[in-house]
Amino acid sequence: MASLIGIDIGGTTIKMGQFKLTGALIKKWEIPTQTAFDGMFILNDIEASLSLEVNLLDVKGIGFGVPGPVNGSVVLEAVNLGWKHLDVAEVFKQKFPHIPVTVDNDANVAALGEALSREDAYPSMVFFTLGTGVGGGIVVDGKIVEGSHGAAGELGHMIIDLNGALCNCGQKGCLETIASATGVVRLAKKHGSDLTDAKAVFDAAKAGDLKALSAIDEMTDALALAMQHVAVTVDPDAFVIGGGVSKAGAFLIDKVKEKYQKMAFSDTKHVAFEQALLGHNAGMYGAFQAIKQKVMI
Ligand SMILES: [Zn+2]
Numbered sequence: 001m002a003s004l005i006g007i008d009i010g011g012t013t014i015k016m017g018q019f020k021l022t023g024a025l026i027k028k029w030e031i032p033t034q035t036a037f038d039g040m041f042i043l044n045d046i047e048a049s050l051s052l053e054v055n056l057l058d059v060k061g062i063g064f065g066v067p068g069p070v071n072g073s074v075v076l077e078a079v080n081l082g083w084k085h086l087d088v089a090e091v092f093k094q095k096f097p098h099i100p101v102t103v104d105n106d107a108n109v110a111a112l113g114e115a116l117s118r119e120d121a122y123p124s125m126v127f128f129t130l131g132t133g134v135g136g137g138i139v140v141d142g143k144i145v146e147g148s149h150g151a152a153g154e155l156g157h158m159i160i161d162l163n164g165a166l167c168n169c170g171q172k173g174c175l176e177t178i179a180s181a182t183g184v185v186r187l188a189k190k191h192g193s194d195l196t197d198a199k200a201v202f203d204a205a206k207a208g209d210l211k212a213l214s215a216i217d218e219m220t221d222a223l224a225l226a227m228q229h230v231a232v233t234v235d236p237d238a239f240v241i242g243g244g245v246s247k248a249g250a251f252l253i254d255k256v257k258e259k260y261q262k263m264a265f266s267d268t269k270h271v272a273f274e275q276a277l278l279g280h281n282a283g284m285y286g287a288f289q290a291i292k293q294k295v296m297i
Contacts, residue, residue, distance in 0.1 A: 005062040007046060009033065011080030014046060017284045018054050023117060029053060031079060038082035047095050061100045061165060061293030064088055065109035065283040069150040073103040083140035100183030102290045106283045108144045111137025113286030114240045114276050116297040122238040126230050128155055130245035134176040138234060158229065160222045180246050202248040224259035231268040242276025250274060
């Protein structure tokens with residue numbers, strides 16, 4: 001039976017999934033990422049694992065998600081893997097010359113997975129991942145938006161507060177300094193709370209703690225503002241919120257949605273708000289969607 005493979009290469013594990021052309025997952029498995037010797041064994045390990053797990057004669061294409069900027073099939077730099085200027089398609093072709101591949105940034109394929117691998121797909125969707133940092137991805141008309149410098153979807157570095165806290169990127173007041181797990185804790189402290197992790201701040205806010213509520217209010221104000229800016233730029237069908245902080249669930253999403261709708265321009269107030277569905281498998285699903293688009297057109 002014809003199938004496609006989606007592979008999400010992370011710094012510690014490589015997640016692989018075999019899918020029917022329709023999108024149904026046939027099987028998934030993972031192997032550890034060997035980062036020794038500048039990651040030179042990673043693609044060998046993947047090739048060996050694929051030979052073991054699937055009948056390669058059935059495989060019509062393989063999609064990769066990698067943790068770093070990508071140009072075509074060249075990974076410009078993936079610090080967590082030890083890769084620099086590695087043409088994944090070129091290396092892969094030596095072993096499996098008949099199998100087409102796609103290579104994309106992991107945050108972008110995660111967005112593609114969250115946009116298209118759900119029952120009611122959103123052809124145009126903007127994905128915000130709120131974790132230790134803030135990441136994201138933009139999908140327009142079913143396609144990843146990469147931008148001219150590979151920076152499209154770097155939503156965490158949208159500047160929201162000109163006089164805000166210093167960001168890892170060197171600028172001040174980026175969304176990441178406010179809406180990440182670290183940002184939430186920083187805001188809680190600013191409002192006089194001594195809670196030291198984001199989940200505790202959300203739990204306290206849910207229970208009515210005023211200091212925690214002030215922190216979450218400030219955080220959701222910033223996130224809603226960022227979404228307003230994105231809405232008048234991209235005008236998506238949906239915003240999907242993922243990452244560890246999104247586990248706060250409806251409490252977070254309803255708050256952001258309400259604030260967003262108050263400042264939304266015209267009909268962009270009808271943008272759907274969703275919590276991410278795929279968790280750590282989003283990249284694997286999205287890598288499948290990317291290769292599906294390449295081979296099925
Ligand atoms: Zn920044």
